[in-house]
Amino acid sequence: MDEQLFFKKLNNLCTSEEIFYFLSSLEVMSDTMASGALQKICEVEVDDNGLKNPGLLENEVFRALCFQFEFESSKLSNAGLLNALQALIKLRIDPQSTLMRSLLSESKERLGRGQLTAENLCALGESVLELEGPSCATLEQIVNHMQERDIRSWSPREIVMVYRVLQVTVREGKQCQNLLNRLNSVTLRTVSQLSPNAVSEILNSLVVLRQTQAVLLVTALCKHSVKHVPYFTDHELVNVLEAFLYFGQKMQIFTEALERRVPKSILTMHPQTVSKVMQCCCKKMILSKPIFDAVAEGFISSADRLTTDQIAAYIIPFGTLNYLPPSASSLFRKLETVLHTRLRHFQPHTLLNLLHSCVLIQRYPINFLPKIFSPYFLQKLQAQPPGLNRVVMSQLTQLFLTVTLECPFYEGPKLLSKYQVKAFPTPQSSPDGHLFKRVKTGLLYLLKKRIYFASEVSTPYFYVVDIEIKLDEEGFVLPAAQLEEVHRRIALCVDGQNRFCAHSHNLLGEEAIKQRHLQLLGYEVVQIPFFEIESLQNTRKIADYLHKKIFPCTYG
DSSP states (O other), X not given: OOHHHHHHHHHTOOSHHHHHHHHHTOSOOOHHHHHHHHHHHHHHHEETTEESOGGGGGOHHHHHHHHHHHHSGGGSOHHHHHHHHHHHHHTTOOTTSHHHHHHHHHHHHHHHTTOOOHHHHHHHHXXXXXXXXXXXXXXXXHHHHHHHSOGGGOXXXXXXXXHHHHHHHHHTTOOOHHHHHHHHHXXXXXXXXXXXXXXXXXXXXXXXXXXXXXXXXXXXHHHHHGGGTTTOOHHHHHHHHHHHHHXXXXXXXXXXXXXXXXXXXXXXXXXXXXXHHHHHHHHTTOOOHHHHHHHHHHHHHHGGGSOHHHHHHHHHHHHHTTOOOTTHHHHHHHHHHHHHHXXXXXXXXXXXXXXXXXXXXXXXXXGGHHHHTSHHHHHHHHXXXXXXXXXXXXXXXXXXXXXXXXXXXXXXXXXXXXXXXSSOOOTTTSXXXXXXXXXXXXXXHHHSSGGGOEEEEEOTTSOEEEEEEEEOTTSOEEOTTOOTTOOEEEEEEEEOGGGBOXXXXXXXXXXXXXXXXXXXXXXXXXXXXXXXXXXXXXXXXXXXXHHHHHOTTTOO
16 A cells, blocks of 8 residues: 555544554554554653553464564665654553563664664664663763754654653753754744744753854744634643743733633643742733732633632732632632641642732731631741741731721731731832832922931831821921821822833732732822833922822922
């Protein structure tokens, strides 16, 4: 039978029985056809758990195929030899069997004679990894052969396979940077031809190989990946998102593509993929309402099937980015139900992160706080990395401050003072230096003397106020150092871009809760956001703006 017709018929078969019946009807077939048949058997009979039907290995047609490969290995084509070897490995044939030893020995002989193409080298590399592990001498020999080849003519498939082999050799401590530099350069010229799978595989390899210097290639791959977003498998999408995070690539256009995919496929996406999408949004401070709304709906319908880590990954970004979706009441009702049934399954730090994120958006986990503040739970926190560091103690302190200020009806255990911090260390807590300087200059112009305001003032309530202004009973400004006759305190929150979600005027959760708590503690909070002040061109205009914001009653 003609090879083209053979493979056309083979590809339409769905079970090993159909394949064996088809093969038994043929009088003659080439080694390429025979190895293709073995690969098709793998496709239908092997899944993540291994071989579905071990009995097929006893089938007469299968045994006849193996007999031919075992005793005629020297007559096989390179493709037939290596494809058969790969298929038999997937079918879990005993590596010590005469068949496997014969095929592997013949492959190594051809390697030594320099008879293998780039694709053959990669196929042999993958087989050797499975059979002999990453430390074997043959793998080093394969890489040395690759070093000698002209890689400019390699196909995208060969490029992907080489990256895969190099991932392992580098893990073993072998240096292949010269080959990697050449490979990166060639790959850059072929980016536009790469399939979704190839883009994902190469980006994953670049992460594993820590190719932070390959900026042009990474940027080109990330840019090209946007058009593949609808076609990535869940696993491929996770690889791409991890690369965006690792290399610090901008995600705005990629996020727009995700916004078209996620809402349509949220109910079929793997929870780990959804978790990675939310992790990316959280780390990049990207508040995508279409994605967050879809994830909220997905959580409501599938929370019972999620792991505790996935539950945290779905929910924490809502608090971090200070966003309540339209389905917020159903979302947090479902979360409470899940926590009631599975609370003891959560790791201590995961549970603390989850509950802390809830209070950022005024969802109070009252029923679970007695557990959080209990000595037993605090000991468990201390025993597990990262222990009771300042960030963890800040979360505990903020939880305690929240129930004290916002939930006066809470009568459970309190947080002992030894677990409380005096100030919250968050990346957003320090004001933007340039913006802060402009505001202080404008205030000086407005109030005439520097003594009338204080900057970065520590309060007894753990928060640091950017700028504090004190007023007496009649509304006159007092010197900042004065302690008596203070009737009102104004807290200026100088909010630079670092306190907002990316490309947004939406305050982050940490800053929103701080301003809420300062108000409850008696401060008059005046927000000075960067987007209101950045267009003001001189000190007089800034002073005029500050007058209007801080003292609206006397303005004009």
